[in-house]
Amino acid sequence: xxxxxxxxxxxxxxxxxxxxxxxxxxxxDAAGKLARAPRTIEETGLDQxxxxxxxxxxxxxxxxxxxxxxxxxxxLCASVLDSVVSFGVRERILEIVRRGASxxxxxxxxxxxxxxxxxxxxxxxxxxxxxPVSLASYEAVLARQSVRQxxxxxxxxxxxxxxxxxxxxxxxxxxxxxxxxxxxxxFGPPGSGKTSLAERLGQLLPxxxxxxxxIAVENEVIQIFDPLIHEPFNVAAPDGAQGAPTDARWxxxxxxxxxxxxxxxxxxxxxxxxxxxxxxxAPPHVKANGGLYVVDDLGRQRVExxxxxxxxxxxxxxxxxxxxxxxxxxxxxxxxxxxxFSSNFSPADLGDEAFFRRLGCKLYVGALDVAEYRxxxxxxxxxxxxxxxxxxxxYLVHHLHMTSGRPLLACYPGDILRIVLANARYLDEPPIASxxxxxxxxxxxxxxxxxxxxxxxxxxxxxxxxxxxxxxx
Numbered sequence: 278x279x280x281x282x283x284x285x286x287x288x289x290x291x292x293x294x295x296x297x298x299x300x301x302x303x304x305x306d307a308a309g310k311l312a313r314a315p316r317t318i319e320e321t322g323l324d325q326x327x328x329x330x331x332x333x334x335x336x337x338x339x340x341x342x343x344x345x346x347x348x349x350x351x352x353l354c355a356s357v358l359d360s361v362v363s364f365g366v367r368e369r370i371l372e373i374v375r376r377g378a379s380x381x382x383x384x385x386x387x388x389x390x391x392x393x394x395x396x397x398x399x400x401x402x403x404x405x406x407x408x409p410v411s412l413a414s415y416e417a418v419l420a421r422q423s424v425r426q427x428x429x430x431x432x433x434x435x436x437x438x439x440x441x442x443x444x445x446x447x448x449x450x451x452x453x454x455x456x457x458x459x460x461x462x463x464f465g466p467p468g469s470g471k472t473s474l475a476e477r478l479g480q481l482l483p484x485x486x487x488x489x490x491x492i493a494v495e496n497e498v499i500q501i502f503d504p505l506i507h508e509p510f511n512v513a514a515p516d517g518a519q520g521a522p523t524d525a526r527w528x529x530x531x532x533x534x535x536x537x538x539x540x541x542x543x544x545x546x547x548x549x550x551x552x553x554x555x556x557x558x559a560p561p562h563v564k565a566n567g568g569l570y571v572v573d574d575l576g577r578q579r580v581e582x583x584x585x586x587x588x589x590x591x592x593x594x595x596x597x598x599x600x601x602x603x604x605x606x607x608x609x610x611x612x613x614x615x616x617x618f619s620s621n622f623s624p625a626d627l628g629d630e631a632f633f634r635r636l637g638c639k640l641y642v643g644a645l646d647v648a649e650y651r652x653x654x655x656x657x658x659x660x661x662x663x664x665x666x667x668x669x670x671x672y673l674v675h676h677l678h679m680t681s682g683r684p685l686l687a688c689y690p691g692d693i694l695r696i697v698l699a700n701a702r703y704l705d706e707p708p709i710a711s712x713x714x715x716x717x718x719x720x721x722x723x724x725x726x727x728x729x730x731x732x733x734x735x736x737x738x739x740x741x742x743x744x745x746x747x748x749x750x
Contacts, residue, residue, distance in 0.1 A: 311527055313523060313524065315524065316357065322410065322413060329368070329370065330398045331351055332358065334395055334398050335347060335350055336386060337395035343382065343383060343384050351407060355380055359383075362383075369390055370391035371388065402556050403555050404491070409493035409526070410491070410493070410527070415501075418489075418527070419566055422567055424613055427455075429455045433483075434448050434451060434481065438474075438477055440656070441473065442645065450638060454638040454640070455481050457637045459637025460589075461616075462618040463617070463620070464641060468686040471619035474642060476534065478615075482615070485529050485532065486529075486531075486532050486567035487529055489527050490527075491556075497602050497604070498556040499558075501563065533565050533566075533567065535571065537571070537572050537573065543584065547560060562614055562616070563598070569617060570614045570617070571619070572618045576621065582627040590635060592612035593612075593616075596613065597610065618636075624636060624639045643684075645685045647674060657690045658690075658694060661694050663708045663710050665709075668712070672715060677715070692722060697709075697710055697714045700717060
C-alpha cells in the first residue's frame with residue numbers, strides 16, 4: 278500500500294486538550310522539582326569566602342547597598358546573606374551604616390580596606406549576578422528532569438507538526454526517534470524542509486525545566502541561563518498555598534531548543550572564558566541540557582564532519598561530557614540533551630561506522646508530490662496574502678518546474694511568492710501570483726537567462742482573469 282503523504286491538519290480541540298493536559302502534568306512536576314531556598318551558607322553548596330566576594334563586588338558596583346537589594350541581586354534569602362555580611366564585618370571588608378525597623382532594612386558599605394579587596398575581586402572575576410549553584414546540585418536537578426525520561430504518543434506528534442506537509446510514515450518515525458532518546462538525523466536535498474522539521478521537534482518536549490543562572494566549579498563561575506535561549510515560565514502557587522520559598526537561583530523555563538549552523542566549530546563546544554569578565558559561558562549543548570540541540574546543515578561547517586561528530590561519541594555513549602577550565606582542571610557534567618542533525622549529505626558520507634551506529638534514526642526528507650506541493654503553495658499564498666488560482670499553480674508546476682527539471686521542494690513556494698510580493702510593492706501594484714509574475718520571480722530566483730521568457734498564451738489569459746477577479750474583489 279502506498280505510503281500516504283498529506284498536510285497534517287491543524288490540531289483539533291480534542292487533540293489540543295490532550296497535548297496541553299500532558300504538558301500541564303509535566304509542568305506541575307517540573308515546578309515541584311525546584312528545591313527549597315537554602316537557609317544557611319552550607320545549604321547553598323558554596324564556599325563562604327566565595328559568597329563574601331559576591332557581596333563585596335555588589336557593594337563595589339552599587340555603593341551603599343541594603344540587604345534587600347542583595348537578596349534581589351544574588352537570589353539568596355536574608356538569613357544566608359546576613360551570615361555572609363556578619364562574616365564580612367568580622368573580616369573588616371564590610372561595615373553596617375544603618376539598621377532600620379525590619380531585618381531587610383539594613384544598609385552596608387565597603388570599608389576602606391574592603392574597597393581595595395573588592396577591586397581585587399573584580400579584577401579576577403566581574404560576575405555580580407545571581408549566586409551560582411553547585412555542580413552537585415545541578416547534576417541532581419538534571420537527573421530529576423532528564424529529557425531521556427520522556428515519551429510521546431502519536432496524538433502529540435500530530436499536534437506538534439500541525440500545519441506542516443509531512444509523510445505519515447515519517448511522522449511515526451519521528452515519534453519513535455523521540456522515544457528512543459537517541460540522536461536523529463534528517464537528510465535530503467537542500468530546501469526539502471529538514472530544518473523546519475528539526476526545529477518543530479522542540480514542541481514535542483513536554484513540560485518545563487529548572488535552569489540555574491550559573492554554576493560554580495572550583496569557585497569558577499559558568500553562566501548557564503541565556504535569555505536568548507531560555508524562555509522563563511512563571512509558576513503560580515495554588516490558591517492558599519503557604520509552602521517554603523523555592524531557590525531563586527533557578528529559573529523555571531520551557532525545555533530549551535538551541536540551533537547551531539554552519540558557524541559551528543569544535544572550539545564552540547568547549548567552555549568560553551572571557552578574559553575581560555573573568556567568567557565562562559557554557560557551550561550551546563550545555564545550555565540545551567534538558568531540551569533539544571539542533572545542528573543544522575551538517576557538513577557545511579569549517580571543521581570536517583567526522584571531527585565534529587567524533588566530539589560527541591563519548592557523550593552519546595555515557596551521557597556525560599568533559600570540559601576544561603582555563604586553569605587546566607577537567608571536570609564532567611551530564612550530557613542530558615536530545616540531539617538532532619540536518620544535512621544535505623547522506624549519513625554514510627559524514628563519518629565512520631562508529632558514529633553511524635550511534636545515530637539512532639536516519640530519516641530521509643525529499644521532494645514533495647504535486648498534491649503536497651499544492652498544499653504548501655496555497656498555505657504560503659494565504660500567509661503572504663498573494664492571491665493565486667489553480668491556473669497559476671498549474672503553470673508553476675507544469676511549465677516552470679517540469680520544463681526545467683526542478684524538483685518540488687518545500688522551500689520554493691514561499692521564496693518565489695515573496696519575490697512576487699516584493700516586485701508588486703516596487704511597482705505599486707496589487708500582488709498577484711499570475712503566470713507573468715511567477716515567471717519573473719522564477720527567473721530572478723534561479724538566475725535564469727534567456728529561458729522561459731514568456732508564459733504560454735493560455736496561461737497569460739488565465740493570469741489576467743485572476744488579476745481582474747482579485748481587483749474586483
